[in-house]
Amino acid sequence: MLTFNPSLTPSSQDNSLLTDLYQLTMAACYAGEGIAEKRASFELFVRSLPDNFGYLIAMGLAQGLQYLENLSFTPEQIDYLRNIGIFDHVNPNFWSLLENQGFTGDVWAVPEGTAIFANEPLLRVEAPLWQAQIVETYLLNTINYQTLIATRAARMRDMAGEKAILLEFGTRRAFSPQGAIWAARAALAAGFDATSNVLAAKELNQQPSGTMAHALVMAIKALSGSEDEAFMAFNRYFPGATLLIDTYDTVAAAERLAQNMETEVKGVRLDSGDLGELSKKVRSLLPRVNIFASGDIDEWELKRLRKEDASIDGYGVGTRLVTGEPVNGVYKLVEIDNIPTMKQSSHKMTYPGRKQIFRYYDNGIIKSDRLALADEGIESGETPLLGLVMKEGKTINKNESLNTIGQRVQTSVKSLPPQTHDITEPTPIKVNISQPLETLRQSLIV
Amino acid sequence: MLTFNPSLTPSSQDNSLLTDLYQLTMAACYAGEGIAEKRASFELFVRSLPDNFGYLIAMGLAQGLQYLENLSFTPEQIDYLRNIGIFDHVNPNFWSLLENQGFTGDVWAVPEGTAIFANEPLLRVEAPLWQAQIVETYLLNTINYQTLIATRAARMRDMAGEKAILLEFGTRRAFSPQGAIWAARAALAAGFDATSNVLAAKELNQQPSGTMAHALVMAIKALSGSEDEAFMAFNRYFPGATLLIDTYDTVAAAERLAQNMETEVKGVRLDSGDLGELSKKVRSLLPRVNIFASGDIDEWELKRLRKEDASIDGYGVGTRLVTGEPVNGVYKLVEIDNIPTMKQSSHKMTYPGRKQIFRYYDNGIIKSDRLALADEGIESGETPLLGLVMKEGKTINKNESLNTIGQRVQTSVKSLPPQTHDITEPTPIKVNISQPLETLRQSLIV
Numbered sequence: 001m002l003t004f005n006p007s008l009t010p011s012s013q014d015n016s017l018l019t020d021l022y023q024l025t026m027a028a029c030y031a032g033e034g035i036a037e038k039r040a041s042f043e044l045f046v047r048s049l050p051d052n053f054g055y056l057i058a059m060g061l062a063q064g065l066q067y068l069e070n071l072s073f074t075p076e077q078i079d080y081l082r083n084i085g086i087f088d089h090v091n092p093n094f095w096s097l098l099e100n101q102g103f104t105g106d107v108w109a110v111p112e113g114t115a116i117f118a119n120e121p122l123l124r125v126e127a128p129l130w131q132a133q134i135v136e137t138y139l140l141n142t143i144n145y146q147t148l149i150a151t152r153a154a155r156m157r158d159m160a161g162e163k164a165i166l167l168e169f170g171t172r173r174a175f176s177p178q179g180a181i182w183a184a185r186a187a188l189a190a191g192f193d194a195t196s197n198v199l200a201a202k203e204l205n206q207q208p209s210g211t212m213a214h215a216l217v218m219a220i221k222a223l224s225g226s227e228d229e230a231f232m233a234f235n236r237y238f239p240g241a242t243l244l245i246d247t248y249d250t251v252a253a254a255e256r257l258a259q260n261m262e263t264e265v266k267g268v269r270l271d272s273g274d275l276g277e278l279s280k281k282v283r284s285l286l287p288r289v290n291i292f293a294s295g296d297i298d299e300w301e302l303k304r305l306r307k308e309d310a311s312i313d314g315y316g317v318g319t320r321l322v323t324g325e326p327v328n329g330v331y332k333l334v335e336i337d338n339i340p341t342m343k344q345s346s347h348k349m350t351y352p353g354r355k356q357i358f359r360y361y362d363n364g365i366i367k368s369d370r371l372a373l374a375d376e377g378i379e380s381g382e383t384p385l386l387g388l389v390m391k392e393g394k395t396i397n398k399n400e401s402l403n404t405i406g407q408r409v410q411t412s413v414k415s416l417p418p419q420t421h422d423i424t425e426p427t428p429i430k431v432n433i434s435q436p437l438e439t440l441r442q443s444l445i446v
Numbered sequence: 447m448l449t450f451n452p453s454l455t456p457s458s459q460d461n462s463l464l465t466d467l468y469q470l471t472m473a474a475c476y477a478g479e480g481i482a483e484k485r486a487s488f489e490l491f492v493r494s495l496p497d498n499f500g501y502l503i504a505m506g507l508a509q510g511l512q513y514l515e516n517l518s519f520t521p522e523q524i525d526y527l528r529n530i531g532i533f534d535h536v537n538p539n540f541w542s543l544l545e546n547q548g549f550t551g552d553v554w555a556v557p558e559g560t561a562i563f564a565n566e567p568l569l570r571v572e573a574p575l576w577q578a579q580i581v582e583t584y585l586l587n588t589i590n591y592q593t594l595i596a597t598r599a600a601r602m603r604d605m606a607g608e609k610a611i612l613l614e615f616g617t618r619r620a621f622s623p624q625g626a627i628w629a630a631r632a633a634l635a636a637g638f639d640a641t642s643n644v645l646a647a648k649e650l651n652q653q654p655s656g657t658m659a660h661a662l663v664m665a666i667k668a669l670s671g672s673e674d675e676a677f678m679a680f681n682r683y684f685p686g687a688t689l690l691i692d693t694y695d696t697v698a699a700a701e702r703l704a705q706n707m708e709t710e711v712k713g714v715r716l717d718s719g720d721l722g723e724l725s726k727k728v729r730s731l732l733p734r735v736n737i738f739a740s741g742d743i744d745e746w747e748l749k750r751l752r753k754e755d756a757s758i759d760g761y762g763v764g765t766r767l768v769t770g771e772p773v774n775g776v777y778k779l780v781e782i783d784n785i786p787t788m789k790q791s792s793h794k795m796t797y798p799g800r801k802q803i804f805r806y807y808d809n810g811i812i813k814s815d816r817l818a819l820a821d822e823g824i825e826s827g828e829t830p831l832l833g834l835v836m837k838e839g840k841t842i843n844k845n846e847s848l849n850t851i852g853q854r855v856q857t858s859v860k861s862l863p864p865q866t867h868d869i870t871e872p873t874p875i876k877v878n879i880s881q882p883l884e885t886l887r888q889s890l891i892v
Binding site: 023241343 | 461463465466467469470472475476478479481484486488526527530531532536537579582583584586587588591615617619622624626628629643644645647653654655656657658659660661662664665666667669670679680682684692693694696717719765768771772774775777778779782783787789790791794892
């Protein structure tokens with residue numbers, strides 16, 4: 001049985017084995033060497049932004065914290081590990097750790113909805129080494145994915161303008177049901193108005209949204225004789241619902257609606273053809289309806305349609321929101337037992353030590369970021385971005401609403417200079433490395 | 447609380463609301479019009495293959511059938527729908543349907559692991575209209591995604607050759623935890639040897655696999671003074687484990703291993719730099735070890751490394767297996783109440799009627815496919831691909847093992863002519879449209 005339950009009362013205990021095997025073998029090695037409980041700090045960041053991305057919108061922390069807060073191993077899970085033949089030579093201390101401890105560390109993070117750039121930590125885990133190690137996989141999973149979706153959603157909102165209605169329709173193309181739910185959350189937090197996913201809407205206390213599909217038009221036409229019968233039938237049970245008018249001939253359907261249902265029809269959807277041109281023709285026939293468009297919509301298409309003055313009020317966005325090139329966050333050890341560490345593999349150098357991002361604004365626009373050691377002092381006019389969000393395994397200030405996060409996304413995007421929120425070859429904000437951090441880095445090069 | 451539980455005893459009832467809102471509004475419209483129980487057939491197919499794909503490997507049916515078999519609406523779910531303000535004008539028959547019926551239809555499908563091409567149905571649902579309608583979203587979700595992963599995995603296996611070890615390491619980059627689990631399943635079914643995801647391995651009765659990470663080397667070096675200490679420590683608890691040797695200087699690490707641990711070391715992993723060149727240098731120093739490589743591996747990189755005779759025994763594959771451009775399957779009404787239907791939107795024409803794929807082989811190699819109406823006779827030498835997999839809501843022949851599916855994938859890939867399993871600008875198999883199907887299509891054009 002290979003599936004996940006969506007559930008109102010999830011027990012994240014079930015996620016304890018949702019990790020890479022090597023996290024557990026390394027933890028066992030730490031236990032054997034007597035270093036499992038040494039205080040370790042790991043930071044999560046991207047080495048570079050995805051192509052054509054000028055910024056990222058941090059997202060996915062809430063699910064990460066929920067996972068950490070509930071992390072524990074059941075006797076059945078421990079038995080499974082004992083008996084798979086991989087852990088036969090480990091020190092028994094390892095089993096004691098799994099049996100007795102959940103996650104007891106601290107987490108520093110930028111709030112969900114914050115704009116961040118390459119090499120800037122979205123999150124730092126400070127915990128006993130073995131704990132900080134085994135949580136890597138799940139934290140990367142939730143933050144990589146939701147950050148991708150939030151950033152795509154913010155870019156789309158930016159290109160569509162504030163007035164356009166943006167609907168998340170991606171479930172059928174999302175990478176698993178849970179992927180669909182997380183995408184809906186991240187999209188709604190980052191500027192979308194609604195999702196078509198009923199379960200996601202329910203769990204997020206939002207109203208789900210949707211129109212109708214070609215199947216309804218085809219079925220009723222086959223059984224009752226006409227496309228118009230389908231429109232009238234749907235309108236009977238869902239008065240004012242948006243009608244899908246491109247099953248056969250979009251303009252002809254709009255002409256008939258204008259003649260027969262002009263007062264009832266409140267919205268139409270176009271799902272094929274030249275959306276810009278069709279929207280203008282439909283507008284001339286049905287001047288007061290909301291016109292929705294769907295079909296491979298992305299930020300570039302939104303920009304293009306806006307530029308050509310398409311007469312479109314709202315968009316259904318699916319495939320190009322929820323799939324595609326990933327955000328490649330990594331999670332690296334930066335300090336162990338008060339000793340700063342860094343990786344030196346070719347082209348994969350990391351910055352050592354526990355860090356803070358100090359952001360400098362000028363008239364509400366980000367001028368520069370300073371990536372510094374966490375204990376460096378703040379300079380005049382700077383804002384530190386990382387804050388303590390979990391203390392000794394307990395989340396501080398839980399349950400930020402989607403609305404709160406959404407306002408932060410809006411403020412974040414507005415704080416970017418124009419060249420940074422371009423969607424093609426943008427210029428990210430300059431991230432300055434502080435002198436103490438650079439000195440430390442130099443001192444550690446072997 | 448927005449999460450999913452991985453679970454050994456999932457109740458797919460929880461997935462009933464995992465659908466697009468419009469599926470439920472259309473079902474309510476059908477109920478009101480008295481056509482909800484008309485027999486409908488929907489087929490799931492792709493209009494075109496993704497760029498540079500010559501074929502697809504069908505996957506994800508097992509989860510789709512499990513969903514269908516367990517589909518039902520709880521009183522709490524029905525209450526939720528009644529009270530969201532969207533269904534206020536529907537006919538009460540709709541609620542009776544939700545209360546009283548699960549999925550009672552039949553499903554025809556190609557077996558998981560079958561190679562298929564554009565316009566060929568992977569699956570057909572034949573059921574009361576409302577049921578066939580509401581299951582669209584979940585079926586597309588599972589089949590689109592797992593088919594993508596299986597196809598990528600098959601292409602990678604094809605390029606890596608039969609002897610190479612292929613390990614699925616994608617969890618940290620997968621689009622949600624459930625996305626990671628489904629990716630592991632599809633990859634293992636389509637030619638990968640193991641996954642690093644412990645939960646996926648457990649649920650699939652497989653042995654998880656993994657090496658070690660840079661953090662272990664960095665932590666032990668910081669605390670005990672050397673990279674070699676880290677290698678010895680890990681080998682102490684996991685004798686013969688694969689050691690990650692690129693944290694500082696790959697060749698220097700291999701030289702020291704050759705001097706100090708030559709008899710113990712069984713495997714090394716390279717995760718950065720020029721993998722081909724480094725593998726040869728490491729081979730000259732450690733002739734008997736297994737050399738693993740990781741880092742943005744995909745089918746093109748596998749082909750390139752093989753061409754330059756890299757001395758690599760196995761690969762860890764993550765990001766480029768589990769993310770990227772999707773398979774864009776669609777699910778279209780092809781028949782209602784014995785009346786064939788088709789969509790005629792511009793560039794989105796579909797083929798009407800219930801169909802069968804008849805495959806013609808020549809010496810074990812696919813010569814051509816014939817896309818025909820389901821009731822057309824089989825011609826000499828042809829094999830029909832779609833079979834009945836669910837009858838009146840009950841799955842027939844459950845629980846195909848990953849091994850069985852894997853053998854089918856192997857046979858499928860071997861049956862493709864060379865130009866079809868190219869990974870760059872391949873030529874798909876020719877899909878011939880049968881004369882009766884073409885005649886029917888012509889007769890339905892309005």
